[in-house]
Structure formats: structure tokens, C-alpha cells
Amino acid sequence: MRVQAFMFYGCAVFFLVTDIVYWLWSKDWTGTTALALSVGLAGLVGFYIHFTIRRLEKANNGPLYEDDPEGEIADAAGELGFFSPHSWWPLFVALSAAAVALGLVFGWWLVIAGLAASLLSTIGLVFEYYRGHFSH
Structure with missing residues (x-):
């Protein structure tokens, strides 16, 4: 490497x-x-x-x-890491980032909504495996 x-x-x-x-x-x-x-x-x-x-x-x-x-x-050979096979959170992170980018074009109100959605979706992505059925 x-x-x-x-x-x-x-x-x-x-x-x-x-x-x-x-x-x-x-x-x-x-x-x-x-x-x-x-x-x-x-x-x-x-x-x-x-x-x-x-x-x-x-x-x-x-x-x-x-x-x-x-x-x-x-x-x-061996385990290389943990990869989430079923997570929807990356899609929500990408959509909220797109909302922020579109907000820079169309208006500050969309930037604020996109930043809020980005914050919530990032928290959901990070803490996905800390609670619920798939917690470990």
C-alpha cells in the first residue's frame, strides 16, 4: 500500500x-x-x-x-469490515444534500430545510445500529 x-x-x-x-x-x-x-x-x-x-x-x-x-x-482472507446491506439512510443523506445545493440556487429557505434534513439524516445514518432490531 x-x-x-x-x-x-x-x-x-x-x-x-x-x-x-x-x-x-x-x-x-x-x-x-x-x-x-x-x-x-x-x-x-x-x-x-x-x-x-x-x-x-x-x-x-x-x-x-x-x-x-x-x-x-x-x-x-478474513473479515474486512462491516457493510450495511439494507440501509436507506445514504439515500436520505444524498437527497438532503441535493436540497441544500438546490437551495443555493432557488432560495435560502430551501437551504435551511436542507440543512435540517441533512442533520437529521446524518444522525440517523450514524446511529442506525445503536438501537432497534439491528443494534449490536
């Missing part, structure tokens, strides 16, 4: 060089700002992946199975 971090670092360097060349040739603030934000985003993702992998390697007392040149496919 360390390769993915260096891929994002490489993207950040590429965007930085592109940003400098773009600024020197065009003197356009909009494109330069967009490319600068791309540099920051690629660097941020690379930084997160790099230090998350370092923490996981310390926890595993060695490289992860995907970084081991002698690793087997069976080394990756």
Missing part, C-alpha cells in the same frame, strides 16, 4: 509543476487556484495513506500482506 501513497505524492508534484507552468503562461487566477487545490488534495490523500500504512505496519509487526513480495492471496 505504500505504493499508493507515493502515487499520490507523484500526482501532487505533477500538479505543482503544471500549476507553475500554467501560471507563467496564462496568468489566470481561476485555473491556478484550481490546480493549487489539486496539489493540496493529492498531497493530503498521500499523507493520510502514508501514515495510516505506517500505523498498520506497526500493529502487524511487519509489512502488510499486499506489500510482501512472498505473500499469498490467502493471506488476505
Whole structure:
């Protein structure tokens, strides 16, 4: 996984060089700002992946199975996490976010209603498995 971090670092360097060349040739603030934000985003993702992998390697007392040149496919077997197969909450979160975005176009009243719906649907998504039939 360390390769993915260096891929994002490489993207950040590429965007930085592109940003400098773009600024020197065009003197356009909009494109330069967009490319600068791309540099920051690629660097941020690379930084997160790099230090998350370092923490996981310390926890595993060695490289992860995907970084081991002698690793087997069976080394990756096991539980990968919990994924909700039946949740409707992501749909409600997306609809409320769309209401906020449309509120920026049509009126502040829709922004307020969308923010309220976003808050309620996010709370529902986060606390879905804390009560009721599927609590654990």
C-alpha cells in the first residue's frame, strides 16, 4: 500500500509543476487556484495513506500482506469490515444534500430545510445500529 501513497505524492508534484507552468503562461487566477487545490488534495490523500500504512505496519509487526513480495492471496482472507446491506439512510443523506445545493440556487429557505434534513439524516445514518432490531 505504500505504493499508493507515493502515487499520490507523484500526482501532487505533477500538479505543482503544471500549476507553475500554467501560471507563467496564462496568468489566470481561476485555473491556478484550481490546480493549487489539486496539489493540496493529492498531497493530503498521500499523507493520510502514508501514515495510516505506517500505523498498520506497526500493529502487524511487519509489512502488510499486499506489500510482501512472498505473500499469498490467502493471506488476505478474513473479515474486512462491516457493510450495511439494507440501509436507506445514504439515500436520505444524498437527497438532503441535493436540497441544500438546490437551495443555493432557488432560495435560502430551501437551504435551511436542507440543512435540517441533512442533520437529521446524518444522525440517523450514524446511529442506525445503536438501537432497534439491528443494534449490536
